[in-house]
Amino acid sequence: MRHALLATAVAGLAALAAAVLENDFYLRILFNIGIYFLCAAGMNVLLGFAGQKSLGQAGLFAAGAYGAALLTTSALDLGPWLALLLAVGIAAGCGVLIAVPSLRVRGPSLAMVTLAFGIVTEKLVTEAEIFGGAMGIYAIKPLTFAGVPLEMVQWVWLVVALGLGLHLLLRNLLTGRYGRAFLSLQADEVAAAAVGVAVHRTKVLAFVIAAATCGLAGALVAQQNQYINSDFITFHLSIFILLLVLFGGAGSFAGPLLGAVTLTVVSALVARWAWIEHFVQGALLLFALYVMPKGLAGVLGGLLRRARGAEAPRRAGVPGLDAVLPRRPDAPAPGTSLLEASRLNKAYGGVRPAREISLSLEAGQIHALIGPNGAGKSTLINMLSGVVRPDSGRIAFRGQALEGVAPHAVCARGIARTFQNLRLFRELSVRDNVLLGQHARMRNGFWSSLLGLPPAWRAERAAAARVEEILRFLGLAALAGQPAGALPYGLQRRVELARALATEPHLLLLDEPAAGLNPQETAELGQLLLRIRAQGITLLLVEHHMDLVMGISDHVTVLDYGAVIAEGTPAQVQADPRVMAAYLGTEEAAEAPPAPRLAVGA
Amino acid sequence: MLEVVDASVAYGPIEAVSGLSIRVEPGQVVAIVGANGAGKTTLMKAIAGILPLAAGRILLEGRDITAMPAHRRVAAGLALSPEGRQVFPDQSVRDNLELGAWCRDLRPAALEAAIEEQYALFPRLRERRDQMAVTLSGGEQQMLAIARALMARPRVLLLDEPSLGLAPLVIREIFAIIRGLRARGITVLLVEQMANLALGIADHAYVLETGRVTLSGSGAALLQHPQVRAAYLGAGH
């Protein structure tokens, strides 16, 4: 609430300033600040939250501007307000268009594709006749109020109101489920999918939001000028929009405003010489990258934090033994078959980390998977969680086929996992990490989150309560507010476990949960896993700490060269000579079984 | 010859090796055994210089090389055959060997002679000399990795998990080669998961658990030690 009041006060001041100012030059600067704020606010969602670089926002600005221009000047002859609305829709549609490559292409290639989109649009509006080329399109209908075209001061009021509205809506969206989902994409797409975030859909949404706000800005500029030509649409505009966010502070709520105000004013000061304007733009870009990676907002925030300065706890509390993990209603009965994998195969070139692996998991048990390095244990976990697709074989989870199901959908069916090399969302707080585990269990949709409707609050509150309970179960409650990446390693492992539990799984896959833990921590982990089993959750763990495996498992499977070489109770497996040979390399035992040969010809 | 003193190595917040000391005397084969995740490979990377030490020192023939970058350590006399072999897949066997001798800056004739030396040691590589390394079998790739490290004429040869992912028969072949190296007086520091094999050829050995040395002694003595078995299969055994 305080934030909303503050934002309204800032907007009110801007509106008041516009009313007092007589000078058209200053009014125009205010109008430009508003326009660039609109671009930056949407771009912040894409760059600052979802972590996607778009170097072609000028193309979306053009989509809005030319959309509004053509809709009001062509034979369609639409009214200006309707045209504005439709122009935003057109830009949003183009947003989908540039989002599509991002689903397949990564890294520098993606950056270059978005850059190409901007350049192609620039060419298109310069060369295609329908857009009027360098001549441009004249007599675009301006927005009207009671039939009268808006005056300059009214234009400023309009963009201020739109900016305030956009800011408040995006804040609703970004502080909740969707904001966390965007941040998870930026941090780690594999982990995001593993906790149930639909990666593709979420990424497209971020692109569309950025496109719609850029389109809105473009349409407003076209309607205010009543004129648009290809000079507006340049590579420098794309970079400027990116710079607004980077300089102001990507991922911060104040960033877009700080960026829009500073950079618009700086540009106005140096606009007289084109080359100096560009030089300043380039220099500011490098400056932001070198000196303030979190932008102006980061610098100011750092000053504030230093003034407060509090020491955060770094130790776990006592686990709440009475805490109850949230569960789905349809829990499988103990002793029934939960997962059946049969004859799974996977090959990478000459290496075959899985050959004819069959595995059957019983509900309510702790299953362990052991074997020497490179035996194919992680590959099996990856196949079960949908990250890697088996070349052949079947996986049935509660009777339903699982092969070819996307990771986030596997999570939705009730299989959660942790990762060998810890994939936490390091910048996010412990609480937000675990809340992301709840992502797929929450039912509040996009519009209700955007508008901040009661169903969205209720869903957020319920999820928060469940997360508190999980944190209590693991003894993490005192650490909830800290960034996950700042915790000691052993606690990070536990946070990842909490995040997996928050998806309310039937089956929990743990890939080396004790890696890097000291003996004390390993023993605590063992107790914890037993308590998780007592809550009715089935576990499958890959582990090298044999004390742990032999101490808590109900059933052990041994893999070597990608194949199952032994299974049974811990005692049976420990006594098996083949297991001894696999681990210790005993020479005489090495010849006993017809061991499959791994990519060794000749 | 090679001495590691109180070394600690950390990956971010995780200390994978802590306060560890080992010694390698000239002409010895020294083995470091331990289960997965005990910090063996981390230690090897630190000795080779591709991971920095958080604390401690590394001495080669009495000279402190702790701050020396990896590529200079090769010239100083340390060559590592890394875990997982890491041959350059898209280059021929011969070119892989040539790269191994980068630091010696040999003239063409001397280079050919040096390569010929390795072919004599590993006749299989001669047969495959023009093949891309990626087409070699796992065992051949391991031979190539060892030969490539030998091309630098190291004072100490570092071998990281030469048995990884190989079939038992091939593993035996590789270990026969290591025995051969010892017979030629080459000093070897060997990291190995297959404890029995490694201890069988080691003059001296260390057992690593969670980044610390828990046992050390002659290979033969450790081979009989019950704690070695426990380190792998759990104390309950």
Added chain:
Amino acid sequence: MLATLLQALVSGLAIGGVYALLALSFSITFTTTRTLNFAQGEFIGVGAFLGVTLLYLLAPGEGGSFSALAPVAAEGGRYPVAAAAAGAALGALGLLLFLAAIRPFAGKPGMSWVMSTIGFGIILQSLGLAVWGPAPVNMPSPFGDGVIRLGGAGVRPQEVAVLVVAVLLMLALDITLRRTRLGKAMRAVAHDPAVAALMGIPVTAIMLGAFALSSALAGLGGVLVAPIASASLFMGMGIALKAFSGAILGGLDNPRGCIFGGFALGLLESGVALWQAQWREIAVFLIIILVLAIRPNGIFGRRALDKV
């Protein structure tokens, strides 16, 4: 009809040669450092203007004015000297780029090097504008402006020269990469810098060299194209973008694939131009996006595996 086709083929091959050369320049830095120069376009433009400036300075008096150099200015070996000098100057600039914009950010999350190289390029371009102004300048070809008749098609000698030079350079680079000790070391660094260091290869020096070479190719590319198009500080962006498209078409990590991709793009472009000149760019980029949708790592690219 046949003559038109032939003409399109020749000009497609000529511009394709330039694209291929620059695609290779992207590949050289990408394979060794996993980064590349998003300001390559600005480097091309600056290279062209440096070339024009050198011709102007080398032919005092007889060469005409700076903005309209007489053909004689490019004669007498001045053009190759200007090309080599522009290449060398841009190569030195590449070292600066690596140290200022790549090294602080390479290997860190967030791909800040994309933005830092863009920033570097914007600064470079604005300085160029301050020195040379925004107007395009004609650069004479050492072979004159005449047209060779070739089976009915009119071919400009500079186009043939560009093709020949590009092919020779690429052959030399291909041999360097495959046969020489340096090339083998570059490919070793490309495979894995840490393992390359284990061989004793000085990895940072190799990376610096890669950027110098890549930037030198951009400068040279500018001097080669300028007589066909005319030198402009803005000419590079489109060329670099298409060269990059060629590179991702062939596979950024495969130098020969990049060469193929560059030629394919040049031919494609001149083919589309036969049909509808104004849709040239759009059609080309649509095809690229289509190819990427089917094969995200290019036609000859390796599949990148996310290690989980």
